[in-house]
Amino acid sequence: MRRLWLLFAQTVTVVLALYFVYKAVGGERPAPVRVQQMGSTDHPAAMLEAGPSKPPVTAGGSYRAAASRAMPAVVNIITSKLTKRKKHPLLRDPFFKKFFGEREDSDDDESSLGSGVIVSAQGYILTNNHVVEAADEIEVVLPDGRKAAAKLVGSDPETDLAVIKISLDKLPVIVLGQAEQAQVGDVVLAIGNPFGVGQTVTMGIISALGRNNLHINHFENFIQTDAAINFGNSGGALVDVSGNLLGINSAIYSQSGGSVGIGFAIPVSTAKNVMEAIIKTGHVVRGWIGVESQEITPELAASFGLQRQSGAIIAGVVRHGPADKGGVKPGDILLTVDGKPVADTNSMLNLIAQLTPGEKAKMTVLRKNKETTLDVTVGKRPANQK
Numbered sequence: 001m002r003r004l005w006l007l008f009a010q011t012v013t014v015v016l017a018l019y020f021v022y023k024a025v026g027g028e029r030p031a032p033v034r035v036q037q038m039g040s041t042d043h044p045a046a047m048l049e050a051g052p053s054k055p056p057v058t059a060g061g062s063y064r065a066a067a068s069r070a071m072p073a074v075v076n077i078i079t080s081k082l083t084k085r086k087k088h089p090l091l092r093d094p095f096f097k098k099f100f101g102e103r104e105d106s107d108d109d110e111s112s113l114g115s116g117v118i119v120s121a122q123g124y125i126l127t128n129n130h131v132v133e134a135a136d137e138i139e140v141v142l143p144d145g146r147k148a149a150a151k152l153v154g155s156d157p158e159t160d161l162a163v164i165k166i167s168l169d170k171l172p173v174i175v176l177g178q179a180e181q182a183q184v185g186d187v188v189l190a191i192g193n194p195f196g197v198g199q200t201v202t203m204g205i206i207s208a209l210g211r212n213n214l215h216i217n218h219f220e221n222f223i224q225t226d227a228a229i230n231f232g233n234s235g236g237a238l239v240d241v242s243g244n245l246l247g248i249n250s251a252i253y254s255q256s257g258g259s260v261g262i263g264f265a266i267p268v269s270t271a272k273n274v275m276e277a278i279i280k281t282g283h284v285v286r287g288w289i290g291v292e293s294q295e296i297t298p299e300l301a302a303s304f305g306l307q308r309q310s311g312a313i314i315a316g317v318v319r320h321g322p323a324d325k326g327g328v329k330p331g332d333i334l335l336t337v338d339g340k341p342v343a344d345t346n347s348m349l350n351l352i353a354q355l356t357p358g359e360k361a362k363m364t365v366l367r368k369n370k371e372t373t374l375d376v377t378v379g380k381r382p383a384n385q386k
Contacts, residue, residue, distance in 0.1 A: 066189060067201045069243030072172035073118040074191045074199065074236055075142050077127055077150075077164075079135035080111050115192035115236030116140065116164065117245060121173050124279065126271055127235030128250055129155045129162040140166050143199055154278035158218040158286075160250055161271055163278045174237060177244030179223065179267035182206055190227035190249055190263070192236025202228040204261075211264060212346045216251050219350065222264040223247045229263035238265040247271070287355030288381035290321025291328060293345040311335045311366065312348040326376030332365040353381065 114131030118124075125140065132138055138150040148166040155162035186206045194200055204227030211222040225238060229252050238247040247265030254260050277284045293312040294300075301309050314332045317324045328334075334342050337351040338361045355361050357380040364373050 063187070063189060063203060063241060066239060066241050066243035067191070070174055070189070070191055070237055070239045070245070071199060071201065072143050073174035075116045075118060075125060075140050076193045076196075076199070077114040077116045077125075077131055077235060078111060078139045078141065079114070079132055080137040080139075081134055082136045113193060113196045113232045114234045115232065115249070117174055117235070117237045117248065118171055119174060119176070119245075119275065121171055123166045123168060123171060124153070124275070125150065125164045125166065126248055126275055127162050127164060128248065129157050129160045131235045132162050132164060133157070138164055140164070142168075142172075154282045154284075156274050156278065156284045158284075159266060159270060159274055160217045161248065161266060161274045163275050174239075175242075175244045176268050176272060177240050177242075177246045179246050179269050182209065182223065182240070182246055184208060187241050188225055188227055188246060189239050189241075190225065190229050190233060190236065190265075191239065192229070192233035192249060194228075194230035194232045196232055204228070207262070214251075214264070216264070219270075219353065220346070221267055221270060221350070222250070223267055225263050225265060226261040227263060228259040228261075230259050231257065233263075283383075285357060286353040286381040287357055287361075287378040289323040289326070289328070289352055289376055289378060290318030291323045291334075292316035293334070293348055295345050296333070305369065306333070306366075310344070311342050312345045314365070322376055322379040326363070327374045328363070328365065328376065329367070332367050334363060334365055335371065336362075336364040338362060352378075357381075 112131075114127060116125040116127035116131070119126050132152060133155060135152075138152065139147060140150045141147050146168060148168050150164040150166045153163040153165050184206050188204060188206055190202045190204070192200065204225050206223060207226050208224040211224050212220040214220055214222065223238065223246065227238070229249050233249050234251075236249045237245055238249055240246050245268050247267050248271050249263065249265045251264045252259060253262035253264075274284055292315045294315040296306065296309050296311055296313055298309065300306075300313065311333045314323075314328060314330055314334060317328055317330055334348055336342060337348065338355065340351055342348045342351065355378040357378050360375050360377050362373055363376050364371055
């Protein structure tokens with residue numbers, strides 16, 4: 001009996017082994033994978049059967065969308081200044097004329113590079129005044145390769161802004177942002193044409209807001225950034241992470257001429273006001289009352305017995321000027337202009353500049369520790385005040 005059971009077990013084991021061998025060798029085989037060599041399109045059967053394609057994944061922290069949105073509207077500006085080459089005195093001598101013949105005076109081109117931002121489908125471009133102020137000819141080169149001659153609509157040296165215009169169809173236009181909502185630490189992109197190498201995008205943050213007293217322009221309210229700005233970036237765009245224009249790149253702080261991480265841009269709010277005035281009248285009209293001011297320092301506050309350090313000390317008054325006729329005297333401390341508080345001399349300058357010439361403005365001054373309200377008829381600010 002035991003022998004029979006052993007024979008049965010061996011038989012079952014052999015049968016199961018044969019069954020598994022059969023399934024492994026004689027069953028259904030998987031379809032072979034078909035691979036196509038690069039360029040081999042002669043036989044459809046040789047094509048690799050791939051799944052549905054997927055869009056590329058955007059890497060975290062990429063600003064490609066903002067850059068691609070703003071870059072088409074940032075242009076390269078090439079300016080030329082024609083200079084007359086004087087005839088050498090020896091060429092007037094009859095002996096030398098015999099050998100060299102008559103030679104007329106000729107014109108040479110002195111060229112410089114800058115950047116600009118298209119802000120209107122009508123072809124208006126914002127740039128810096130120092131980019132175009134001495135130019136006899138202005139050429140604009142778009143990122144798509146198109147070129148056009150530009151004409152100067154107007155400029156404002158006191159903010160270092162200028163407006164030029166080109167005549168081309170289907171112009172890309174940048175979207176104006178809201179510089180008032182920008183905060184220190186916000187990521188920004190600077191777009192321009194540094195050193196003439198071609199359009200370049202650099203990234204940084206807003207380092208400071210409301211920078212003034214830099215003695216770059218007369219009216220200063222700069223956005224400071226560490227985004228690399230170099231020669232040729234002037235007039236280019238400073239944009240936010242959505243590609244909206246925050247400012248016009250204007251200057252850098254540098255001892256070497258290259259970027260050291262301190263760049264300055266004119267806020268788009270200032271640029272927009274200047275641009276609208278230039279397009280409307282060809283220039284910017286500002287209010288003026290004819291005073292020289294001085295900051296209130298802790299030492300001056302102590303000497304005047306002041307309990308406050310806001311306002312601006314009137315250090316001088318132009319004789320027969322608007323302030324003089326309105327009763328403003330040296331030593332007064334200007335506290336408000338048309339109801340708006342004066343924080344410092346820069347604030348006073350901007351508030352007065354916003355007034356309309358010919359109209360009266362109420363100004364509150366502190367005189368011998370007593371507040372007095374004066375009516376001053378605003379004058380027109382003289383051109384090219386520095």
